[in-house]
Amino acid sequence: MTDDDTTSARGGLKPGKRPTINDVARIAAVSKKTVSRVINQSPFVREETRVRVNQVIEELGFTPDAQARGLAFRRSFLVGLIYDNPSPNYVVNMQQGVLDALRGSGLELVVHPCVRSSETLVADIRAFVERQKLFGVILPPSMSEDERVIEVLRELDCPYVRIASVSLDEAGSMLVTNDHLGAAEAGRHLADLGHSRIGFISGPALFRSSAVRGGGFREGLAEKGITLDDRYVAVGAYTFESGVEAAKTLLALDPPPTAIFTGNDEMALGVFKVARDMGLEIPRDLSVVGYDDLPMASRVWPNLTSVRLPIRDMGRMAAEKLLAPMRGLDPAKLNQPEVRPSLVVRDSATTL
Amino acid sequence: MTDDDTTSARGGLKPGKRPTINDVARIAAVSKKTVSRVINQSPFVREETRVRVNQVIEELGFTPDAQARGLAFRRSFLVGLIYDNPSPNYVVNMQQGVLDALRGSGLELVVHPCVRSSETLVADIRAFVERQKLFGVILPPSMSEDERVIEVLRELDCPYVRIASVSLDEAGSMLVTNDHLGAAEAGRHLADLGHSRIGFISGPALFRSSAVRGGGFREGLAEKGITLDDRYVAVGAYTFESGVEAAKTLLALDPPPTAIFTGNDEMALGVFKVARDMGLEIPRDLSVVGYDDLPMASRVWPNLTSVRLPIRDMGRMAAEKLLAPMRGLDPAKLNQPEVRPSLVVRDSATTL
DNA sequence: CTGAAAGCGCTTACAG
DNA sequence: CTGAAAGCGCTTACAG
Structure with a gap:
């Protein structure tokens, strides 16, 4: 439609071809290096020149390749999100946060799921990062906890930010979620409600958060003089189905627990299902506390x-750390609040 | 660790630098063009040569840039997923399907959310597609329904596959979900259960599926001699919150509907919430039928x-269409089953 | 503040 | 079946 409008500027352009930096340079009567400087926001361009070049860029609809x-x-200008998390809800939330941070930066997000137990995991990731020459990589749990992967990233000189429940790396490439604090709060809460025969459904051993949340929970209970009985601990896989299995096991104990804390919300819903199937009413017959506070929790x-874990914010903050150097900032010294998980009290846990 | 093992093959390689096609060519004693042929699986390479080149590639750990x-x-070797869908669950499911199809293809997935009502939408997408020179693009609803976007993609010669409830394009670039069929089934089901004062919470007008599902639902009811009363139709936005608002409106009518069909599951959960808040028990006091059958439905x-809509499969099938030409197949003639939504009867709707 | 030359690591015609 | 030359559209030293 507006082809004619730009005829003057397009003079000499081959039809059907995208304009290149050469076209911009020729029409603006500067060298392509100067155009490059304008694109990359170099300060060493006279204001007048910059304006003229930008005008031609605009007229031509030039987009650098x-x-x-x-x-x-x-x-490249690609950020990778490499994950193995079994909870799609967790991943999608974090992904949204990463995208929040990337918006307007000129970077795009490449999602790369993988299987941590795969024999080819390390080779796969190496090929992915090397081939795409990624700008950087974000690693949610439990990918963030695999030192073989970190080693490859270092070797390939690929910046990364790890998200994990405890610190595993220097501040600039680490986002710590302090899961022990939130789990301790859950423990104190259940103890305060009068529970003492309490069940815990742990996440899988492969996730640091499983042990950290379990440890924090024990700690919180201990503060109130309660000890978690190992017979009341079941190991799940952070999935709904595994929550179902673990709940069956725990609720079959004699006597059964009066409350259950689960390593994540997904598994808490599994407890909900088993309780209903057994004719138990939550919270009257069984108190349940989850972890993550996904939207579905409410x-x-x-x-x-x-x-509550601010998963989306975590994704955003991790991405901001990755982008910091590009903005002349020190990723270790961004003015980011520390992630502090906190208990959101609703209706699934009550006094004994 | 294994540095020494490869010393022979790496002879002459600059240390600390990734091997390039030139290194492979030199060591395999062929031209780089031949290496390129091997990489791109050209048939015009002698078996013996191919083996030798692949061996050197292996030894060097060469990955083409x-x-x-x-x-x-x-x-590029990037597939874009451009979406504006308000349901994160829908998006993440579809994304998984696309990734299923991409696995092993050498292509990576770039996710690109956008706001359809934004003034810069078209320009944004143009810049994204042009800058990344995307291999192709997948468009879930309602992005798939924006003809301005399609026009840009055609102009940029970027292959695409549109996912929508009705056909909007030629078979090769279209995945039709036939939503009228599923909605009609929902209508017949509620009618068969004896309902006649039925509410409908529609999706937003911007989505074709809203009208298609609404139309199918009316059709299904009509087959059973029931007419949907316009006073019992509310318009939502495919979100939980909008479902809450719409449910409040419908349940405040006098007399209230005895059953509600919602344009998607997300809004059905909103109805659940309002029913509980009003002291209504589902399905005794109110029957509810959703659409999509997300995992949370069960x-x-x-x-x-x-x-049930096989969202993940839809993502996979759409991606397979996109990849078909690369595999020498005609995207219009893939042996893909048609998407046939079908009602999954559970416990939220019962006889009047 | 600006530019001409060389190069990033591949593939596409074009020959042979 | 194989290769030497040119080019894809940018940026990095290196000069001026």
Whole structure:
């Protein structure tokens, strides 16, 4: 439609071809290096020149080619999200946060799921990062906890930010979620409600958060003089189905627990299901506390009491750390609040 | 660790640098063009040569540079998922399906959310697609329904597959979900259960599926001699919160509906919430039928009767269409089953 | 503040 | 079946 409007500026352009930096340079009557400087916001361009070049860029509808830039820069404009998390809800929330941070940065997000137990995991990740020459990588749990992967990233000189419940790396490449604090709060809460025969459904051993949340929970109970009985601990896999299995085991104990704390919300819903199937009413017959506070926690019935983790914010903050150097900031010194999980009391846990 | 093992093959390689196609060519004693042929699986390479080259590639740990290949090919190895869907669950499911199809293809997935009502939408998408020279794009609803976006993709010569409830394009770039069929089934089901004063919470007008599902539902009811009263139709936004609002409106009518069909599951959960708040028991006092059959449909209580859409499969099939030409197949003639939504009867709807 | 040359690591015609 | 040359569209030193 507006082809004619730009005829003057497009003079000499081959039809059907995208304008390149050469076209911009020719029409703006500068060298392509100067155009490159304008694109990359170099300060060494006279204001007048910059304006003229930007005007031509605008008129031509010029968009720098990511492949060509990447080839010359030896680095792409792609951020990788490498994950193995079994909870799609967790992943999608974090992904949204990462995208929040990337918006307007010129970087794009490549999602790369993988299987941590796969024999080819390390080779796969190496190929992915090397081939795409990623700008950087974000690693949610439990990918963040695999030192073989970290080793590869270091070797390939690929910046990364790890998200984990405890610190595993230097501040600039680490986002700590302090899960022991939230779990301790859950423990104190259940103890305060008068529970003492309490069950715990742990996440899988592969996740640091499983042990950290379990440890924090024990700690919180201990503060109130309660000891978690190992017979009342079941190991799940952070999935709904595993929550179902673990709940069956725990509720078959004699005497059964009066309350159950689960390593994440997904498994808490599994407890909900088993309780209903057994004719137990929550919270009257069984108190349940989850972890993560996914959106669904406040949509199920009864509303799930859960430890809130700001998953989306975590994704955003991790991405901001990754982008910090590009903005001339020190990733270790961003003015980011520490992640402090906190208990959201709803209706699924009550006094004994 | 194994550095020494490869010393022979790495002879002459600059330390600390990734091997390039030149290194492979030199060590295998062929031209780089031949190496390129092996990488791209050209049939015009002698078996013996191919084996030798692959061996050197293996020994060197050579990975072709995606940027360089993209620059030469004038096309990247990235597939874009451009979406504006308000339901994170829907998106994450579809995304998983797309990733299923991409696994092993050498292509990576770039996720690109956007706001359809934004003034810069078209320009944003143009810049994204042009800059990344995308291999192709997948468009879930309602992005799939925006003809301005399609126009840009055609102009940029970017292959795409649209996912929508009705056909909007040629078979090769279209995945039709036939939503009228599933909605009609929901209508017949509620009618068969004896309901006649039935509410409908529609999706937003921007989504074709809203009208298609509404139309199918009316059709199904009509088959049973029931007419949907416009006073019992509320318009939502496919979100939980909008479901809450719409349910409040419908349940405040005098007389209130005895059953509600919602345009998606997310809004059905909103109805669940309002019913509970009003002291109504589902399904005794109110029957509810949803659409999509997200995993959570079978995790809430009572289990939600819902029209099942194989969202993950849809993502996979759409991606397979996109990849078909690369595999020498005609995307219009893939042996894919048609998407047939079907009602999954659970516990949230019962006889009047 | 600006530019001409060389190069990033691949592939596409074009020959042979 | 194989290769030498040119080019994809940018940026990095290096000069001026």
